[in-house]
Amino acid sequence: MQSQTRERKLALSERILLHVDKPARYIGNEINSVIKDPAKVAIRFVMCFPDVYEIGMSHLGIQILYDMFNKREDVWCERVYSPWPDLHQILKEQQIPLFSLESQEPVKNADFLGITLQYEMCYTNVLQILDLSRIPLLAKDRNENHPLVIGGGPCAYNPEPLADFFDLFYIGEGETQYHALFDLYQKIKISGGSRETFLHEAAKIPGIYVPSLYETKYRTDGTIESFSPLFADIPVRIEKQAVTDLTDAVYPEKPLVPFIKVTQDRVVLEIQRGCIRGCRFCQAGMIYRPTREKNVDRLKELAKQMLKATGQEEISLSSLSSSDYSSLKELVTFLIDEFQGKGVNISLPSLRIDSFSLDVMEKVQDVRKSSITFAPEAGSQRMRNVINKGLTEESILEGAGLAFDSGWNKVKLYFMLGLPTETTEDMQAIPRLANEIAVRYYEIPKDKRNGKCQITISTSFFVPKPFTPFQWAKMYPPKEYISRAKIVNDAVKEQLNRKSLKYNWHEADVTVIEGILARGDRRVGAVIQKVYETGGIFDAWTEYFSYDRWMEAFRHCGIDPDFYTMRQRDAEEIFPWDFIDAGVTKQFLRREWDNAMNGSVTPNCRMQCQGCGIKKFGTGICVI
Amino acid sequence: MKIRIKFRKYGMMKFIGHLDIMRYFQKAMRRADIAICYSAGFSPHQIMSFAAPLGVGITSDGEYFDIEVQQTLPPAEAMRALNDTMADGIEVTDYVILPDNASNAMSIVAAADYDISFLEDRKPPASLEQFQQGLDLFFHRPKEVLITKQTKKSERTIDLKKLVYEIRAEEINGNISFYMMLSTGSSDNLKPELVLQSLFSSMELVFDEDDLKIHRRDVYADGGGRWIPLGEFYG
The missing domain is CATH 3.30.70 (Alpha-Beta Plaits)
Known part of the structure; x- marks a missing residue:
């Protein structure tokens, strides 16, 4: 800000900055970024999102923790994102150590390097960050001079593929235990304790997992025989952490404002955490339980503060299923009344299409340009029952019909292929459903409708994730996925309204790798390292991902990728992530797996408690 | 009411390109509570026009843009409100209320x-x-x-x-x-x-x-x- 006249020295020279794509990725200085006097803080924390700046800056979790950490006087939390390949090469060639954005000092000088793990395909970027920071890739090679590398986020629910690279993991929501961790760090630092002592003591804090203090034994068939702590005073199970009161939980009133356009270039208002629906493929729906709402008055206050502090021209609601938020009407009405006249756009993702949401959407967006979105996830009712997606064809057609009557003519539909028990008929039902929607559109008299309609079908391939009822499921080889997409594509061509249908499908190769990393064990770490060492970074980006490089790394490490993807696991199998207590019990998940196999639907949390185990947190939907 | 704003761009802000500087000032207007006028329609935009784009890598003591406002604080106060919310490397150095018939900065x-x-x-x-x-x-x-x-x-x-x-x-x-x-x-x-x-x-x-x-x-x-x-x- 103005008062601060001392000009920061940038880590990169002008020459470099003027030659890399988007230098603003590397200079920091954003509105609401925090500069502290290094002499006056005890703990330097560098928070990393291991992808490019524009993606990382769009992530809400980091903004929350950045704000929370910096509210502590003794901590300075800074940020770092993955240098784009152009800068990656320069940093390597010119031997410039990776630096944090705020101080522009080497990441290696920090006390902690926190890395959020939001998707599996960023794992090679984790190694890129460590490598460019000149921190040994393997935790066992680090010493007192290196930062403590801590991982968190949804992928930390199966930390095992990354276990060798991290000193510790934080399992669950960051708002709860970081204070305890920082206090412990200070205490041990002052008393002159070692890194080893700190890690040992940290492992006793609820939610903290120190992989080096545990050992895995395998059976001859490759499955896990046992997983246990190496010391008697180290907990056997790690309990996930969850905020009890979301209303009072810390939330950034002054979020960072990037200079360049980022993916999520708006104020984000988290209205609730968790989801009552219980879709059986959805990891977020399980690990963020119990569903907790933020009080509507607090949200109104936050919206005002955040818009004022950022000057953003758009505000977006965030949750897994906004329509389930109990005060949605009140909140949305408030946002429209209060801000729409001031040039602020209101964006409403993940809304169920009904008369209320359409009414709101008409007010906040241009009907002619926008589209309405449904995520039936599966084409047939049978398949939707298997995945427990409580969306019926009737309600989709009704919602689409309402939207068409109000002037919309574009619909987006999202589905998954490769779900457990899927048959050719289930696949063919996808274009049939899309066709029915088009039929509904053309029922409107010609003079009352707005030209042709446009129905876009997108399919992704299903990846089984830990802590979901589908964690036992098998996957398929890339060829099989593509042939399923072809079945859908052929069926699209057979539809009466095929000219109004458009079909996109995902790549299959990356799906398989994602599946291996999602349910992998400690042995997979060597493969990730090999991929990085042979040039793999930005695997989440199609243009950089190489399936062959991954396959070559598996061969090199002598690890069979099919072990992780092609087996349907036994009910008794010990999973690499079983030592984590996510609140939702394995018994519940298995019951849901059985229900899926029987095609029976489970009521949502609001209708009836299913005894998933999360009730012990004593909050949210469980106590209403 | 038309306003002409003059600013300096220095230090690391020279790496921020013209389009991003425009977006930056649109947000700054809201942070500083400048009563700027908006165009009509579904995606209203601020009435704001820059005089002469500055290339990336160049610093400046004399950048200008015009805005249209519903009403304004006295120039010194409006300037202070803006400068309170500036990033390091941008400083508003003038805020002039223009006569109604003034031609816009870009055209002159x-x-x-x-x-x-x-x-x-x-x-x-x-x-x-x-x-x-x-x-x-x-x-x-x-x-x-x-x-x-x-x-x-x-x-x-x-x-x-x-x-x-x-x-x-x-x-x-x-x-x-x-x-x-x-x-x-x-x-x-x-x-x-x-x-x-x-x-x-x-x-x-x-x-x-x-x-x-x-x-x-x-x-x-x-x-x-x-x-x-x-x-x-x-x-």
Whole structure:
């Protein structure tokens, strides 16, 4: 800000900055970024999102923790994102150590390097960050001079593929235990304790997992025989952490404002955490339980503060299923009344299409340009029952019909292929459903409708994730996925309204790798390292991902990728992530797996408690 | 009500391009509670127009844009509100309430002047005397100085004599520095790099833009025989 006249020295020279794509990725200085006097803080924390700046800056979790950490006087939390390949090469060639954005000092000088793990395909970027920071890739090679590398986020629910690279993991929501961790760090630092002592003591804090203090034994068939702590005073199970009161939980009133356009270039208002629906493929729906709402008055206050502090021209609601938020009407009405006249756009993702949401959407967006979105996830009712997606064809057609009557003519539909028990008929039902929607559109008299309609079908391939009822499921080889997409594509061509249908499908190769990393064990770490060492970074980006490089790394490490993807696991199998207590019990998940196999639907949390185990947190939907 | 805002761009903000600076100021208007007017429609935008885009890597003491507001605080207070919310490297230096019939900044831009020097770690490829001599031969003596200007789509020949209003090489604090006043605006926009590159090639010197530090002093309107900074010219 103005008062601060001392000009920061940038880590990169002008020459470099003027030659890399988007230098603003590397200079920091954003509105609401925090500069502290290094002499006056005890703990330097560098928070990393291991992808490019524009993606990382769009992530809400980091903004929350950045704000929370910096509210502590003794901590300075800074940020770092993955240098784009152009800068990656320069940093390597010119031997410039990776630096944090705020101080522009080497990441290696920090006390902690926190890395959020939001998707599996960023794992090679984790190694890129460590490598460019000149921190040994393997935790066992680090010493007192290196930062403590801590991982968190949804992928930390199966930390095992990354276990060798991290000193510790934080399992669950960051708002709860970081204070305890920082206090412990200070205490041990002052008393002159070692890194080893700190890690040992940290492992006793609820939610903290120190992989080096545990050992895995395998059976001859490759499955896990046992997983246990190496010391008697180290907990056997790690309990996930969850905020009890979301209303009072810390939330950034002054979020960072990037200079360049980022993916999520708006104020984000988290209205609730968790989801009552219980879709059986959805990891977020399980690990963020119990569903907790933020009080509507607090949200109104936050919206005002955040818009004022950022000057953003758009505000977006965030949750897994906004329509389930109990005060949605009140909140949305408030946002429209209060801000729409001031040039602020209101964006409403993940809304169920009904008369209320359409009414709101008409007010906040241009009907002619926008589209309405449904995520039936599966084409047939049978398949939707298997995945427990409580969306019926009737309600989709009704919602689409309402939207068409109000002037919309574009619909987006999202589905998954490769779900457990899927048959050719289930696949063919996808274009049939899309066709029915088009039929509904053309029922409107010609003079009352707005030209042709446009129905876009997108399919992704299903990846089984830990802590979901589908964690036992098998996957398929890339060829099989593509042939399923072809079945859908052929069926699209057979539809009466095929000219109004458009079909996109995902790549299959990356799906398989994602599946291996999602349910992998400690042995997979060597493969990730090999991929990085042979040039793999930005695997989440199609243009950089190489399936062959991954396959070559598996061969090199002598690890069979099919072990992780092609087996349907036994009910008794010990999973690499079983030592984590996510609140939702394995018994519940298995019951849901059985229900899926029987095609029976489970009521949502609001209708009836299913005894998933999360009730012990004593909050949210469980106590209403 | 029309307002003309003048600002400085310095330090690391020179790495932020023109479009992002526009977005930056749109947000700054909201943070500072400036009662800016919006266009109608589903995606309303602020009534704001910039005078002369500044290239990435160039610093400036004289950037301008006009806005339209419903009402305003006294200029000193509005300026303070804006400066309270500026990032390091941007400073609002003037806030002028324009007469209602004032033409907008973009339409009256006619010239801009620049200082160009070599980066601290770069040795100039010639001495001051050599540059002065070079300028004499390249620019001052000839009747016309034709160079090729390449744009995204085409290339055309322009006469620097008509577009360079002033140019000299001098020594400032022991460093060689060029000063130039150039035609600026939508029709005959001339970039300082291009002028210097032409000079260098006439002297058979290797030109590397990376060696240079470019600073814009101000942007001017044509006041009939003299250049008047945009902040003082309301047309």
